[in-house]
Every structure is written in C-alpha cells, then in structure tokens.
Amino acid sequence: MDILVYALHYEGAFNKNSLGAVSEAARLASQIGGEAHALVLGASDELTDDLCGQLGAYGATKVYRAEGPEGLAQPVVDAMAKVITDDGYGYALFGGGLLGFEIGAGLVARLDAGVTMEVTAVRADGGKLIAERPILQDSSVSDVEYHSPVGVIIGRLNAFEADDSLGTGAASVEDVTFERSPQSGRATMVSRGEQRGADVNIEDAKVLVAGGRGLGKAEGFEALEALAGAMGGAVAATRAVVDAGWYSYSAQIGQTGKTVSPKLYLAAGISGAIQHKVGMQSSENIVAINKDSNAPIFEFSDLGIVGDLNKIVPKLTEAVKAKRGS
C-alpha cells in the first residue's frame, strides 16, 4: 500500500518536518509493501525538476508537482484528494506544522477518512499502520487504528526524522492537473512570511532564558534579558507572547517557531503547553520558574522553582553575576 506525503517548500527549500514525513513514509511503506510518494504545490517556475527530485534522497520514489497558490491548505486538499482517489493511496502523512493540520483535516471531509493528530510514532502491523498519539498532556499514549479506505496521519513537530540516505537517486517528477474546489478559490494570500520584531539568533545559544505569559507584560522581558546577559545566553519566547507583540517572532520556540536544544533552557512564566514543549524538550537541562505548582512544565523540567519570577529573576541575575565575576 502506497503512502502520499505533502511536502511544504518555501523560497526554494523544503520544510524540515516535511522531509521527516517523507522519510517516515518511506520507512513505513517498505513495511507494508508500498512506496512513498510526495506532492508539492506552488508556482511552476519555483518547483524545478531539480528541487522536486531532491525528495528522492529522503525516500520518495515519485513526486507529484501541482501548480497553485502557496501557503493555503485548500488548494492542496484539492490536489491530494484527486491523486489519492485516482491512484489509490492507503495513507496521507504530514509532518508537524500548521498546514499539515489544515490539509489533513480537509482530506478527512473530502475522502471520509479517519485522522490522528499530534502523532509521535507510527508502526506497521499486519500490512496496516497504527498511529501512536500522546494524550492528556503526554501522560498516556493511545494507539489509533483506521477503519477507512484512507488514513490521515498528522505528525507532531519533530516527530519524524529526515534521512537523506534513504533513496537511491532523484525521484521521478510527474505533473498533475486538478480541478479547484469553489471554496479553495475564495481565500487569497495577501502577504506571507512577515517577520515581526528584531531578527535574533537563538539556535546557536548554549543558554536560553525563555519567557511566557507569566511575565505579565512586555516589559517583563527586560529582566530576562539581564539574566541572559549575565549567563552569556540569549532570550527566547513562547508563541502566546510573540502573538501578543511582546517579543520577536525570530525568538519563538515551538509549533510554528524554532526547535532548540541548548545546554540550559531556563523557562520563566511558561506553563509548558505541548506546542511549546515540542520545540525545547531535547534541551540538556531544563529549569522552570512558575508560580503555579500544577504547571505542566514541572513534569519535564530537571529543576522546578515554584515562586514569583519577579522576585527570583533579579536576584538570580545578581547571584550569577557575582559567581561569574569571582
């Protein structure tokens, strides 16, 4: 049974989570007697044979190239629904990210398919795929099986590892034409990929001091910048505070932001929602300061401090300065 993957690209490069999904599909397809194929959609001059063919190294044997507006889900739903119906795919697989949720959900309605979201692992069993999905703040894992001709699997961010040694060469590229649904023409992209706030580099920092809504206001980041400065690190932020305009998008961790694994991740006023956790859980040491002793972040931090960050952070900054100065 073959597996179809959506591969998201932007400015001439594929998304890392999409490449992971292609590799995961290749690993799984070999266990259920099929192949992994990918679909890309965008402007025809950008989707060169060379770019599409690159997916071959990650394990795709065939790439469907569809022309349409980039960054919107419903045109991709149109294209994937047609390919899946015409060529009989058993599963559609998506890496972590925003579009995968939307496209996968669209296919659920279009193809009467079953869907599993936030999948962290997939395994083959008797020619079928079973998706593992953590639930209840990751306290339990549910095995999900499909009772529909097509199963939709939407991965959690960073769940699937990209491997460019899985394929034997460039994938074959096939142009596909499809009919646009009425709804997919009624949303149009005005501007895409706008960067808000200063451009900062957090991916190379060995120490990250991250702030969330618990800071109370944008000015709360000043104390974190002082602490990060004292520790020789950088400042990061959660999506909630970035969306609120308190800090730069380029410093955002998680679902639609960066994935980091510094030596030390110090989270201040961050509850630890899954969407944040997926971007920082591989940090070597996690320290959390939160006034709510029930905050989920304490379940995956190495050192948790239950208290008022406004009291603790300034004193910690002074103590670190004194220590490093000595």
Next chain:
Amino acid sequence: MKICVLVKEVPDAAVEKRIDPATGRMDRSGEKNLNPFDTHAIEAAMQLKEGGELAVDEVVAVTMGPDSAVRALHKAVSLGADRSVHLSDDALEGSDVNGTGYALSRALAAEAPDLVLLGQQSDDGECYTIGAVVAEHLNAPSLTQVIKIDVEAGKLRCERQAEYGYDTVLVELPAVISVGDAINEPRYPSLKAIMGAKKKPLEKLAIGDVGIAPDRVGYANARARCGDFHAPPAKQAGQIIEDEDTNETVEKIVAWLDERKLI
C-alpha cells in the same frame, strides 16, 4: 447576517483527566468549563457585531455533546450570544474527528450562517482540525489559528502565524475561521447576563432533525479508533524548590547550575 460560534465543554483544568479503563475513552465526568479558546471565538463574534462593518443580526452558539454541555451554551450566551443550539443524541457518543466534524456541519448547514467561528484547539483533543473539516463539508473557505480579523469590503482580512512568519489572508464569506487566544481579551459576563442566560432561546436537536446519517457517527463508526492505551517512556521527575526565602532559593539554583557547570 448570522455568525455561528462552535463551543465545547471541556474538562476543568483543575480536575485530573483520565481514561476510563472500562470504555477506553476519556472520562468526561469532571467536565464543567467552556473551552477557553471558545471564549475568544465568542468575543471575536461580538466585536464583529458591535464593530458594525458587517451587519450582524445575531450570534448563535452551537455545541455537540451530552446534556451537561448545556452549561457551555449558557456560558456562551452570558458572553453575548443571542441564542444557542444543542446537538445531542446518544448516537453521537464516541464520535471521532471525522464524525464530529460531519455532525456539526449538518447542524450548521441548518442555520446557514455567513460566518462560523471557533477556538483553534481544546484541552482534550481535537486540536486545530475541526474547523477545517467543517469548512470542507460546507464548501466554505477556511483558515485556522487566526489572531487578527479585520473587515475589508465585506471580506475578512485575517492574520496568523504560520511556518515562515506571519501570513495575511483575505477570506470571502461565508467562511469557517478558528481563532487563537491572542486575538482578543474576552469580556467578563455581567451578573445580569449570567442570570438571564437560561432564559435565552435554546434549541435541542437530535441527529434526525438535521439529517445526520446514523452510520457516520458514534464510536462504532469512527474512522480512526483509539485502541490500547499505554504509558509513555518515563522521565525521572525533577527536583522542586518551593520559594519561601528568595535568597535561599537563589543560592540553591546557583549551586544546582554550578554543579552541572552551567555558569
């Protein structure tokens, strides 16, 4: 013009959630709160109505769930919805995303709204997906995780954060849009609104009332079925310090960091 807001009752964050070992499903007996993200969807609807750029005649709260879900509707009405619709039927119990999205779309089709708003996620499961499923069934354009909505010549100019930064998308009505919590600060209901909520019209629907096919909903017809549950790989619990004397707390943190050569 009519706006329907999809709302959902979710477990209270203070109540421990668990799987019922007998049924393999979420034990929902401790539920009692309106999904926090849905309060932002109601507020977005109220701001569109009060903003006056769209001629919004009414805001209708719609939910699917057992009898207790009526509380989510009362809360929605206290926050400003004019009336509510409760889709409730034993046949719906245990529906997956496929069945839930389909059933909700049938209830919505009966209302024929110009705009459907909902929270982008709920604490207990169907993150990000329901809006897009419903939209396809209604042949409506859809956008999820929206954090800003402006009216522009009868269309909605929506902003959201996507994989490569912030996107701005112009969406024609009728549409289905899910919102994030950065979109607004929901108002607090007045005491009068809370007291009056139970007097606002509430329509109860069974599956037959809106043409829901019984073989497409419920656990037995779930396209994706939760089977076994198992524990995730255990992570050793970290050390916890309760801050009583901050100087002492800071000393402990510095010692901990120093021990690991982190400063």
